[in-house]
Amino acid sequence: MREKLVETGYAxxxxxxxxLPEPVVRGLGNQLADFAWRRQGKGVRQLEANLGRVRPQASYVELRELSRAGMRSYLRYWMESFRLPVWNDRKIADSMRVEGVEHLVAAMESNRGAILALPHMGNWDLAGAWVVRHLGFKFTTVAERLKPETLFDRFVAYREGLGMEVLALTGSGTSVIGTLARRLREGKLICLVGDRDLSESGTPVQFFGETTRMPAGPAALAQRTGAALLPVSLWYDGPVMGARIHPPIPVPEDAARQSAKERMTQAMADVWAGEIARHPQDWHMLQKFWLADLPSRPKADPAPASPPPAVPEPPAEEVAS
Structure with missing residues (x-):
């Protein structure tokens, strides 16, 4: 019954x-965000704890105001995503301001393939639609399988409607890493959300002075295929969304394979940390993120390779809880 209600809500x-008119939708999103923020449910409390790492000198009042802005940014993402299927090319272009496009164009023109890796910032679906419709680069991404299955199918259809090829992270019977590597060797583009480790076997990194894990998939794919690894950051700036495509992270030539992968993942984390520090309200991290907050788990045999990060699942309970 709960899964059915969630699916019905998204539908x-x-x-x-x-x-509905856009001002009405924007106002509704702000009202829902403020309602969840005032309730201070589990997701909002965790958002504030995470923002406290980003702004350690902030007072309680300052963190509360920052989390309110964060919830409004988060609900703006969902309101925009529900409307994206009917946005035309002009609307999408007018909603974006992008810096560093030359890094992506150079990588694609060299036919080496490119990996756009981004954190949970801004609206990654809007950014993907802009890449497809404005630059003409279709791309492949990965989605975590959801329950109920019909909801997962809706999200796949939604993103495919925006011009993306979507691979299911699990349950498809095909190798996700192998498929992504083939796309890159064909000179194509892949986009991966890479700040949150869903596998519990990611690479340890320092992030705002504390240890967390991030997926090693983007760095491993760049090593394996020679594709350009391009960190991306997103933030809202009034009526538009800003985006920055950062210079490629090189594969270290003076390090063993594992060490090089770790250094590349840390370099990517450092880029994101700088951007999140500038736009903390647009980092939509309502889950436990740092290892100090996660429950201790028994050590397991190391995995041969971290799976690629997935497009984030729809957080059905984070706003309401």
Whole structure:
């Protein structure tokens, strides 16, 4: 019953919000965000704890205001995503301001392939639609399998409708890493959300002075294929979303394979930390993130390779809880 209610809610969002005037939808998103923020449920409390790492000198009042802005940014992402299927090319172009496009164009023109790796910032679906419709680069991404299956199918159809090829992280019977590597060797583009480790076998990195894990998939794929690894950051700036495509992270030539992968993942984390520090309200991290916050788990045999990060699942309970 709970899964059915979640699916019904998302279906209603896609069906109805695209029919309403944009100011009405924006106002509704702010109202929902403020309601969740005032309740201070589990997701909001965790967001504030995470933001406390980003802004350690902030007072309680300052963190509360920052988390309110964060919830409004988070709900803006969902309101925009429900409306994206009916946005035309002009609307998408007018909603984006992008820096560093030359790094992506150079990588694609060299036919070496490119990996756009981004954190949970801004609206990654809007950024992907812009890449497809404005630059003409279709790309492949990965989605975590959801329950119920019909909800997962809706999200796949939604992203495919924006021009993306979507691979299921699990349950498809095909090698996700192998497929991504083939796409890159064909000179194509892949996009991966890479700040949150879902596998519990990611690479340890220092992030705002504390240890967490991030997926090693982007760095491993760059090593394996020679594709350019390009960190991306996103943030809201008034009515538009800003985006920055950063210079490629090189594969260290003076290090063993594992060491090089770790250094590349840390370099990517450092880029994201700098951007999140500038735009903390647009980092949508409502889950436990640092190892100090996660429950201790028994050590397991090391995995041969970290799976690629997935497009984030729809957090059905984070706002309401």
């Amino acid at each position: 209603a969002g896609w069906a109805t919000l695209k029919l």
